[in-house]
Amino acid sequence: MPLNLNAKLVPTVSDLKSLDQKPTRDGYGQGLVIAGKENTGLVVLCCDLTESTRSLMFKKEFPDRFIQLGVSEQSMVTIAAGLALAGKVPWVSSYAMFCPGRAWEQVRTNVALNETNVKIAGAHAGVSVGPDGATHQAIEDLAIMRCIPKMTVLAPCDMIETKKAVIAASRLTGPVYVRFTREKSPIFTTEETPFIIGKATTFWDGKDVAILACGPLVHNAILAAQELEKKKISARVINIHTIKPLDEEIIIKAAEDCGAIITVEEHQVNGGLGSAISELLAENHPTPVERVGVRDRFGESGEPSELIEAFGMGVSHIVEVTLRVMTRKKI
Amino acid sequence: MPHIHDEKAKELEEKALRVRELIIDMLTEAKSGHSAGPLGMADIFVALYFHILHHDPQNPDWEDRDRLILSNGHICPVRYATMALAGYFPIEELKTLRKFGTRLQGHPERLRLPGVETTSGPLGSGLGQAAGLAYAARMDNKNWRTYCLMSDAEQAVGVLYEAMLFAGRNKLNNLTGIIDRNNIQIDGFTENIMPLEPLRAKYEACNWHVIEVGGHNIEQFVNAIEEAKAIYEKPTVIIAHTIPGRGVSFMEKKFEWHGISPKPTEADAALKELRTLGGKIISEHE
Numbered sequence: 382m383p384l385n386l387n388a389k390l391v392p393t394v395s396d397l398k399s400l401d402q403k404p405t406r407d408g409y410g411q412g413l414v415i416a417g418k419e420n421t422g423l424v425v426l427c428c429d430l431t432e433s434t435r436s437l438m439f440k441k442e443f444p445d446r447f448i449q450l451g452v453s454e455q456s457m458v459t460i461a462a463g464l465a466l467a468g469k470v471p472w473v474s475s476y477a478m479f480c481p482g483r484a485w486e487q488v489r490t491n492v493a494l495n496e497t498n499v500k501i502a503g504a505h506a507g508v509s510v511g512p513d514g515a516t517h518q519a520i521e522d523l524a525i526m527r528c529i530p531k532m533t534v535l536a537p538c539d540m541i542e543t544k545k546a547v548i549a550a551s552r553l554t555g556p557v558y559v560r561f562t563r564e565k566s567p568i569f570t571t572e573e574t575p576f577i578i579g580k581a582t583t584f585w586d587g588k589d590v591a592i593l594a595c596g597p598l599v600h601n602a603i604l605a606a607q608e609l610e611k612k613k614i615s616a617r618v619i620n621i622h623t624i625k626p627l628d629e630e631i632i633i634k635a636a637e638d639c640g641a642i643i644t645v646e647e648h649q650v651n652g653g654l655g656s657a658i659s660e661l662l663a664e665n666h667p668t669p670v671e672r673v674g675v676r677d678r679f680g681e682s683g684e685p686s687e688l689i690e691a692f693g694m695g696v697s698h699i700v701e702v703t704l705r706v707m708t709r710k711k712i
Numbered sequence: 713m714p715h716i717h718d719e720k721a722k723e724l725e726e727k728a729l730r731v732r733e734l735i736i737d738m739l740t741e742a743k744s745g746h747s748a749g750p751l752g753m754a755d756i757f758v759a760l761y762f763h764i765l766h767h768d769p770q771n772p773d774w775e776d777r778d779r780l781i782l783s784n785g786h787i788c789p790v791r792y793a794t795m796a797l798a799g800y801f802p803i804e805e806l807k808t809l810r811k812f813g814t815r816l817q818g819h820p821e822r823l824r825l826p827g828v829e830t831t832s833g834p835l836g837s838g839l840g841q842a843a844g845l846a847y848a849a850r851m852d853n854k855n856w857r858t859y860c861l862m863s864d865a866e867q868a869v870g871v872l873y874e875a876m877l878f879a880g881r882n883k884l885n886n887l888t889g890i891i892d893r894n895n896i897q898i899d900g901f902t903e904n905i906m907p908l909e910p911l912r913a914k915y916e917a918c919n920w921h922v923i924e925v926g927g928h929n930i931e932q933f934v935n936a937i938e939e940a941k942a943i944y945e946k947p948t949v950i951i952a953h954t955i956p957g958r959g960v961s962f963m964e965k966k967f968e969w970h971g972i973s974p975k976p977t978e979a980d981a982a983l984k985e986l987r988t989l990g991g992k993i994i995s996e997h998e
Contacts, residue, residue, distance in 0.1 A: 453878065456843075456878060459840025460847070463840060463844020463846075464847060464848045466844070467845050467849060468848065469851075471844075487871065490837065491837055491840075
């Protein structure tokens with residue numbers, strides 16, 4: 382069984398029914414409480430979405446360090462920058478579509494260029510937001526954050542990893558963006574699974590093709606790898622939780638070892654993880670790449686699982702794209 | 713440091729004149745930049761740096777200093793000139809304004825020049841940062857105050873309105889806003905472009921205390937700053953009525969001078985006028 386034991390995943394990772402499911406946003410709330418105990422200077426700001434973003438968990442624990450803004454995403458970022466200039470570690474929370482979406486210029490100027498120690502939490506990323514529809518489904522956030530100098534960009538794969546990402550981001554000095562999702566998704570990492578910002582982890586060993594994924598879709602990638610095994614194809618699955626800075630070493634090694642790459646993300650294929658990896662490989666180790674994700678269109682209302690299938694990010698799609706990229710391998 | 717006496721007022725007016733000369737010099741050398749706003753705000757900057765602010769040019773990161781956020785970053789020549797005069801860096805360095813490798817960027821950057829509290833330029837974002845600073849000071853029981861200088865035209869920016877609501881709702885009495893009400897912006901007069909009035913009523917509606925002063929009357933301005941310190945339940949905004957281009961007659965009240973720098977011949981004429989004005993200031997006090 383090609384499960385990488387060093388990743389310390391839940392042993393039944395490929396048995397979907399056996400796994401607990403919780404949304405990654407729960408990990409945000411949990412991580413905030415732990416990080417808040419660790420650092421008394423940590424404060425949380427939220428724009429009228431306290432329950433939904435799970436910043437409520439922090440508010441209950443530290444009411445004096447929670448700041449309500451009302452529907453004011455742009456000023457939330459400027460106020461956070463001011464708090465950071467006075468030595469605080471502010472987390473700004475909203476839906477990713479509004480922050481960083483609506484507040485991009487404030488993020489660029491007041492946080493990144495100004496190098497203030499502000500952490501940005503983007504909830505409701507991806508089409509799996511579901512019934513709320515396209516206006517609330519952020520599928521461009523990785524692109525707009527990845528292009529900003531000095532910005533660290535994280536897309537954790539389950540609730541536990543999100544909690545770790547929030548704790549690690551709180552300890553880091555400098556701007557960080559963390560995206561998470563609304564819908565419950567399998568919990569398949571454990572407290573022991575390694576998590577270091579900028580260091581990707583191989584979850585599934587393989588040598589014929591590498592699937593580089595981020596967010597809850599990493600689990601779909603593992604299920605796809607298992608399907609591919611039945612076709613005698615050995616697929617490596619790497620969890621790229623840090624979109625920036627990319628773990629260049631592990632990606633280039635995967636390209637060298639496997640000779641074909643597919644990327645999987647709940648995001649536009651233009652500008653996000655798929656672009657980042659294509660750019661890296663084009664410059665360092667040209668390799669056939671195919672990207673799974675949203676292809677230059679907006680989301681729409683529907684059930685989360687329905688949308689993942691409709692937008693071509695289900696397990697069968699990953700298998701199909703993997704078979705396609707393998708035909709392009711240089712022998 | 714409350715009220716000022718004639719002697720102090722005279723000293724500050726003379727410094728403001730020197731700041732205006734430095735502004736003309738540096739803009740002429742830079743061959744680009746904004747003229748009207750910096751000249752109009754020279755008196756207020758001098759009052760802040762030489763009388764009002766608790767600060768230490770030798771220790772710009774002093775933890776208990778007052779914070780001065782410049783929201784309308786484009787008038788940075790007046791801040792640079794005043795800071796140089798106050799001893800933050802050599803006056804000679806003003807000649808590097810806007811040149812490659814300079815610490816004096818076209819719009820100010822915190823990480824390049826110690827003493828610049830934040831990076832600014834895109835309008836409207838200063839008040840929120842100032843409110844964040846004031847909020848943090850209150851959380852930590854610190855006595856330092858936060859000042860936020862804004863232009864009048866940027867009062868139209870949405871993010872600034874959000875910050876107005878926030879500061880008013882949180883009764884940030886350690887925050888003082890200062891608006892350069894000079895009635896001009898790049899494309900024309902503010903009331904023709906997008907009317908801002910009634911400005912006072914807008915701030916009052918958001919739970920701010922409002923004071924209006926003549927922006928070239930240093931004594932009045934200092935008194936307003938003192939009044940703000942005594943207001944307990946609200947943040948205060950001082951609407952300072954200024955003359956853009958103040959001190960150089962051919963620039964005064966001309967929106968055309970918002971975003972350009974003088975040519976050498978214009979600079980000569982401007983400096984000559986400022987020196988004549990200097991004579992007037994001295995004789996008024998004698």
